[in-house]
Amino acid sequence: MSFATNVLSRGLATTAWRMAALNHITVIGGGSMGSGIAQVSAQAGYKVTMVDQNDEILNKSCAIINKSLQRVVKKKFADDPSKGEAYISDIMSKISTTTDSSKAVSNTDLVIEAIIENMGIKKKLFSELDKVAKESTIFASNTSSLSISEMAKVTKRPEKFGGLHFFNPVPMMKLVEVVRTSNTNDNTFDTLFDYCKKLGKVPVNCKDTPGFIVNRLLVPYMMEAVRMVERGDASPKDIDTGMKLGAGYPMGPIELADYVGLDVCKFILDGWHEEFPDHPLFVPSPLLNKFVDEGKLGRKTGEGFYKY
Ligand SMILES: CCCCCCCC(=O)CC(=O)SCCNC(=O)CCNC(=O)[C@H](O)C(C)(C)COP(=O)(O)OP(=O)(O)OC[C@H]1O[C@@H](n2cnc3c(N)ncnc32)[C@H](O)[C@@H]1OP(=O)(O)O
Numbered sequence: 001m002s003f004a005t006n007v008l009s010r011g012l013a014t015t016a017w018r019m020a021a022l023n024h025i026t027v028i029g030g031g032s033m034g035s036g037i038a039q040v041s042a043q044a045g046y047k048v049t050m051v052d053q054n055d056e057i058l059n060k061s062c063a064i065i066n067k068s069l070q071r072v073v074k075k076k077f078a079d080d081p082s083k084g085e086a087y088i089s090d091i092m093s094k095i096s097t098t099t100d101s102s103k104a105v106s107n108t109d110l111v112i113e114a115i116i117e118n119m120g121i122k123k124k125l126f127s128e129l130d131k132v133a134k135e136s137t138i139f140a141s142n143t144s145s146l147s148i149s150e151m152a153k154v155t156k157r158p159e160k161f162g163g164l165h166f167f168n169p170v171p172m173m174k175l176v177e178v179v180r181t182s183n184t185n186d187n188t189f190d191t192l193f194d195y196c197k198k199l200g201k202v203p204v205n206c207k208d209t210p211g212f213i214v215n216r217l218l219v220p221y222m223m224e225a226v227r228m229v230e231r232g233d234a235s236p237k238d239i240d241t242g243m244k245l246g247a248g249y250p251m252g253p254i255e256l257a258d259y260v261g262l263d264v265c266k267f268i269l270d271g272w273h274e275e276f277p278d279h280p281l282f283v284p285s286p287l288l289n290k291f292v293d294e295g296k297l298g299r300k301t302g303e304g305f306y307k308y
C-alpha cells in the first residue's frame with residue numbers, strides 16, 4: 001500500500017469509526033416537514049417509516065410526497081418521462097407508514113421528530129420512545145425554536161441526541177442546521193452531518209441557542225412584518241412586494257408566514273414569550289392569534305393572510 005493510500009484509508013477508517021451506520025430512519029409527524037424529510041431520505045436510498053396520529057393524516061402525507069415527486073421527476077427525467085412513474089414507485093416503496101411509534105422505533109437507527117412545536121408534547125414523545133428504541137438509536141428533533149438539550153434531558157441518551165433543522169419546502173431547500181448540545185457526542189454529530197450530506201443537503205454546525213442561526217434572524221424579521229400589518233402601516237401585498245423586489249427574497253415575509261403555517265408561527269412566538277416574557281419581540285400577536293382561532297392557518301388550510 002502506498003503512503004497516500006495508507007493515509008487515505010486510515011483517514012476514512014477514522015471517519016467511519018466516528019459514524020454510526022444508518023439503514024432505517026423513523027420520522028415522527030407526517031405534516032409539512034415530516035413528509036418532506038421522509039421523501040428526501042427515501043430519495044437518498046434509506047428505508048423510512050413515517051408515523052402520525054391516524055391513517056387519514058398518513059394518507060395525506062403520502063399524497064404530499066407523491067405530488068412533490070411528480071415535480072421532481074418532471075426535471076429528473078425530462079428527456080425520458082416514461083421513467084418517472086417507476087422512479088416514484090421505487091421511492092414510495094421505501095416509505096412505510098404506521099400510527100404505532102413504539103413499534104416503528106424498536107428497530108430503527110435514527111428517529112427524526114417533526115411533530116407540533118410544543119415542548120411538553122415533544123418531551124412526552126421522546127421519553128416514551130427512549131424506553132423502546134435500541135441503545136444505539138440516535139434521536140433528533142426538527143424543532144424551529146425549542147431547546148434540544150431540554151428535550152434530551154428526558155432520555156437516557158443525551159449523548160445520542162441532536163437537532164436536525166430542515167427548511168420548508170424540504171425537497172427544495174438545501175440547508176440543514178445540525179445542532180449540537182453540550183452532551184451530543186462526536187459520533188452522533190458526525191453521523192447527523194454525514195446523513196445530511198447523503199441527502200444532498202448543505203449542513204451547518206449550530207449551537208443549541210434559541211432559533212439556532214436562521215430563525216434567530218428570521219423570526220424577528222417576520223414578526224416585524226406581521227406587526228406592520230397590525231399597525232396598519234402597510235398591506236401584506238406591499239410588504240411582500242417590497243421585500244421581494246427591494247431586498248431580493250424569493251418570498252415576502254407575509255407570504256412566507258402563510259407558507260410556514262400561521263399555527264407554527266404562533267407556537268414559536270408563544271414558546272419564546274413564555275421563555276423570555278420581558279422581550280418585546282415575542283409579545284403575542286393579536287392578528288396571528290385571530291387567524292389561528294379561525295382555523296386560517298395559511299396555505300395548508302387555503303386561507304391565512306391571503307386566500308389560496
Ligand atoms: C413568525 C416566525 C416564523 C418562523 C418560521 C420558521 C420556520 C422554520 O423553522 C424554518 C423554515 O423553514 S423558514 C422557511 C424557509 N423557506 C423559504 O424561505 C422558502 C422561500 N421560497 C422559495 O424559496 C421559493 O418560493 C420556493 C422554492 C418555495 C418555490 O419557488 P417559486 O416561488 O419559484 O415557485 P415554483 O415555480 O412553484 O417552484 C420553483 C421550482 O421548485 C419546485 N418545487 C417547489 N416546491 C416543491 C416541492 N415541495 N417539491 C418538489 N419540487 C418543488 C417546482 O417544481 C419548481 O421547479 P422548476 O419548475 O424546475 O423551476
Ligand SMILES: NC(=O)C1=CN([C@@H]2O[C@H](COP(=O)(O)OP(=O)(O)OC[C@H]3O[C@@H](n4cnc5c(N)ncnc54)[C@H](O)[C@@H]3O)[C@@H](O)[C@H]2O)C=CC1
Nearest residue numbers: 029030031032033034052053114115116117143144168260
Ligand atoms: N412549517 C415549517 O415551515 C417548519 C416547521 N418546523 C418544525 O417542524 C415541526 C413540524 O412542523 P410542521 O410539519 O410544519 O407541522 P404540521 O402541523 O404540518 O405537522 C405536524 C404533524 O405532527 C403530527 N403529530 C402531532 N403530535 C404527534 C404525535 N404525538 N405523534 C405523531 N404525530 C404527531 C400531526 O398530526 C401533524 O401531522 C415543528 O416542530 C416545527 O416547528 C421546522 C422547520 C420549518
